Amino acid sequence: MVGDGKKIVLVVNVAWSMFNFRHGLIARLLEEGYSVTIITAPDEFSIKLRDMGCEVIDLAISAKGTNPFRDLQLVYDLYRYYSKLKPDFIIHYSIKPNIYGSLAAKLAGYPSIAITTGLGYTFLNNNIIANVARTLYRLSFCFPKEVWFLNDDDRQTFLRHRLVSRNKAVLLFGEGVDLEHFKPRHKAQSNNTMAIEPVRFLLIARMLWDKGVAEYVDAARIVKNSYPQAIFQLLGPCDVENPSAINRNLIANWETEGVVEYLGTTEDVRPLIAEADCVVLPSYREGIPRTMIESAAMAKPLIVSDVAGCREVVIPDVTGFVCQVKDAQDLAQCCQKLIALDTIERSFMGNAGRQFMEEQFDEELIIEQYLTMLKKYGVSNV
Numbered sequence: 260m261v262g263d264g265k266k267i268v269l270v271v272n273v274a275w276s277m278f279n280f281r282h283g284l285i286a287r288l289l290e291e292g293y294s295v296t297i298i299t300a301p302d303e304f305s306i307k308l309r310d311m312g313c314e315v316i317d318l319a320i321s322a323k324g325t326n327p328f329r330d331l332q333l334v335y336d337l338y339r340y341y342s343k344l345k346p347d348f349i350i351h352y353s354i355k356p357n358i359y360g361s362l363a364a365k366l367a368g369y370p371s372i373a374i375t376t377g378l379g380y381t382f383l384n385n386n387i388i389a390n391v392a393r394t395l396y397r398l399s400f401c402f403p404k405e406v407w408f409l410n411d412d413d414r415q416t417f418l419r420h421r422l423v424s425r426n427k428a429v430l431l432f433g434e435g436v437d438l439e440h441f442k443p444r445h446k447a448q449s450n451n452t453m454a455i456e457p458v459r460f461l462l463i464a465r466m467l468w469d470k471g472v473a474e475y476v477d478a479a480r481i482v483k484n485s486y487p488q489a490i491f492q493l494l495g496p497c498d499v500e501n502p503s504a505i506n507r508n509l510i511a512n513w514e515t516e517g518v519v520e521y522l523g524t525t526e527d528v529r530p531l532i533a534e535a536d537c538v539v540l541p542s543y544r545e546g547i548p549r550t551m552i553e554s555a556a557m558a559k560p561l562i563v564s565d566v567a568g569c570r571e572v573v574i575p576d577v578t579g580f581v582c583q584v585k586d587a588q589d590l591a592q593c594c595q596k597l598i599a600l601d602t603i604e605r606s607f608m609g610n611a612g613r614q615f616m617e618e619q620f621d622e623e624l625i626i627e628q629y630l631t632m633l634k635k636y637g638v639s640n641v
Contacts, residue, residue, distance in 0.1 A: 263293065264291070264292035264293050264294060264640040265287060265292075265293050265345065265347040265348070265633075265638050265639070266293070266296065266345070266346045266347050266348075267293050267294065267295050267296070267346065267347065267349075267350065267633075267638070268296045268297075268298060268340075268341070268344060268346040268348070268349045268350070269281070269285075269295065269296070269297045269298070269347050269349075269350050269352070270297075270298045270299070270320075270349065270352065270356040270360045271297070271298075271299050271349045271351075271353055271356060272300060272320050272352075272353045272355060272356065273299060273301065273302055273304075273320075274297070274299045274300065274303075274304040274305040274307075274315065275298050275310055275629075276302075276352070277297055277299055277304070277306045277352075277425045277467070277477055278304040278307050278355075279304070280310075280429050280434045281434060281462075282436050282460075282486045282547055283435065283622045283626060283631060284434075284622075284625070284626050285297075285308070285311060285313060285429065285434075285556075286311065287626045287630070288629075289311065289313070289332055290378075291630070291640055292591040292640040293640060294379055294432070295312070295313045295314070296313065296336070296344060296346070297314070297315050297316070297564065298316045298318050298340060299314075299316075299317070299318065299320065300319050300320045300370070300445075301315075301369040302319040302321075302536065305317065305543065309343060312391050314317060316340060318333075318337075318340070320333065321357065322353050322377050325618065330359060332459070333355065333359045333472045333497055334359045334362055334363050334366075335363075337356075337359060337363035338363040338366050338367050339362075340369035340551065341363060341364060341369050341401065341475070341508055342367045345364070345369075346369055347369075347370075347638045348369070348370055348371065348372075348633060348636065348638045349364050349369055349370070349371035349372075349373065350372055350374065351364075351371060351372070351373045351403075352374050352376055352513050354374050355371075355559070357373040357374070357396075357399065357400075357435075357449070358372070358392075358395045358396060358399045359376060359399070360373075361373050361399040361400065361402045361403050362398075362399050362402065364403075365402040367445060368403055370402050370636060370638075371402070371403050371404065371631070372403045372405045372406065372407060373399075373400065373403045373405075373406045373407070374406075374407040374408070374431065375406065375407070375408050375413060375417070375546065376409060376434075376524075376546045377409065377413070377544070377545055377568065378413055378416065378544055378567075381493030383635075386394060387406040391615075391618075392537065393420060393422060396417070396422045396423075396425075397420075397421065397422045399471075399481060400417075400422055400423040400427070401425075401426065401450055401504065402549055404427070404636060405428075405429045405579075406423045406427050406428055406429065406567050407428050407429045407430070407431040407556045407631070408430055408431065408546075409432070409434070409546035409547040409568065410430075410433075410451070410545075410546065410547055410567055410568045410571050411430055411571075412417050412566075412567030412568070413427050413546065413567055413568070414430055415566075424594055427474060430484075431625065432547070432571075432572075432619055432620060432624070432625065432626060433546075433547030433549070433552055433572075433620050433625065434547065434549060434622075435593075435620055435622030435623070435624065435625030435626065436549075436552045436553055436556045436620050436621070436622055437622050438530075438556055438616065438621055438622070441557050442554045442555055442556065442557065443558040443610075444529065444530075444533035444535070444557065446534055446552065447533075447534065448522065449534040452620075457488040457489055457490050457494065458486070458488075458489050458490070458496065458535065458537070458599075459489075459490040459534060459535050459536045459537075460479075460490065460492065460535065460536070460537050460538075460539050460552075460562075460594060461492045461494060461531060461532065461534075461535035461537070461538050462475050462492070462493050462494065462495075462537065462539045462540060463494045463495055463528060463532075463538065463540070463550040463554070464494075464495045464539075464540060464542070464548075464550065465495050465496055465499050465501070465504075466493065466495055466496065466497035466498075466504065466505040466510065467499070467501055467503040467504060467505060468503045468505060468516045469503045469541050469542065469543040469544070469612050470497055470503075470540065470541075470542050470543075471540065471541030471543065471584075471585070471590075472493070472505055473563060474541045474586065474590050475491065475493075475539060475583060475587075476491075476513055476518055476519055477587035477591075478491075478541075478590040478591040478594055479491035479519055480518050481587065481588065481591035482587070482591050482595060482598070482609040485595070486595070486598055487538075489594070489598065490517065491518065491520070491550065492520045492521075492522055492531075492535070493510065493520070493521045493522065494522040494523070494524070494525065494528065494531055495520075495524060496524050497510055499525060508570045524532060524535065528553065529557065530555075532554050532559060533557065535539050535554075535559060536554045536559075536560070536597070537559065537560045537561070537562060537579075537597045537605075538551065538554035538559050538561055538562075539561070539562040539563075539590075539594075540548070540561075540562075540563050540564070540569060540585070541562070541564045541582060541590050542563070542564055542566060542568070542569055543564070543566060543584060543585065544566050544567050544568060545566070545567065545568030545569050546566060547568050547571060547572065547620075548563070548569060548572060551563060551569070551572045551573075552572055552620045554622075555572060555573075555578060555579075555609075555612035555613065555615065555620075555637055556611070556613060556616040557609075558606070558609035558610050558612060558613040559609050559612065560578065560579045560580075560597060560608040560609050560612065561573050561579030561580075561583060561612065562579055562580045562581075562590070562593045562594065562597065562607075563579065563582070564581070564582055564583070564584040564585075565581045565582065565583060565584060566584050569581075572620075573595065573612075573613075574615060577611050577614035578608060578609075578611045578615050579590075579612065580593035580596055580597065580607065581593075586609045
């Protein structure tokens, strides 16, 4: 049942991300007696959110649409819902809700914060759309009580472009990871006890060019020249709605070439992480990469690119390796360093990563920051 205490409204592009990234937060808000309403584009996870006890309002929110009339309609729709719901507080996630939701909340007269989950396309490009987005950020971010960033590079970028005032810019260390749910697992034992197991690398992401997939594939080619038994896997959706999307046919060509294995998608990444020896993300920029903190929590060494968001989740040469961005050769060298480690050294590196997650990215630490913020603005059931 939906709680009868203070009413919190959460707004995000898709129900999938709300359930998977903020399940623990939502459960805690409900446990604390808050009434939680989620406004999001519907998908199969809308039902799971309702089963948790949330009210879910279906609203199409195109993540990449640029039609100004649809954006104005989104402002009006959100204004209408806020006026009807009369929330005590609103929390916006991702670009469209941050910009247009913040405007709608101001018009309706309700307090809000905005959480930037990554800069992505807007700051990786310098075209007309990106410049318009920055202008809209500058306008809309006058209105939230606070604007939260998942890493300090993103925070400094917004401050440098004067998109948000310094007194509103707050650092949140990622979305947090459920350390009980994502805990170390033993790999499945091979039937051939005499065989040397090949080293298995895994990239988990939407199949986008700016996730560094091309560099990963090129690095696999380089590594396989010296270590043909090494396995390079891809996990995540392809042909997604994004200017950087990779076509499934191209991935099929890579498979035919024998350079990578494409695993498709899964609702539970843990079994596949457990079988990997190293999880890789050579992205061009991130907020805080969720899959990497989940993998580190499962005691897996990481390889990431030296960019905002990624560098925050690795202690170089302790919990993993850091490569230069858009540099397949350097990425290949990091993979070869991992291969050169024996199983004890890899285990030590993975365990150090688990400890790092416990100290910095425990979901409970993140949830407490939310609760402290709500109390600060008088939105507490106590």
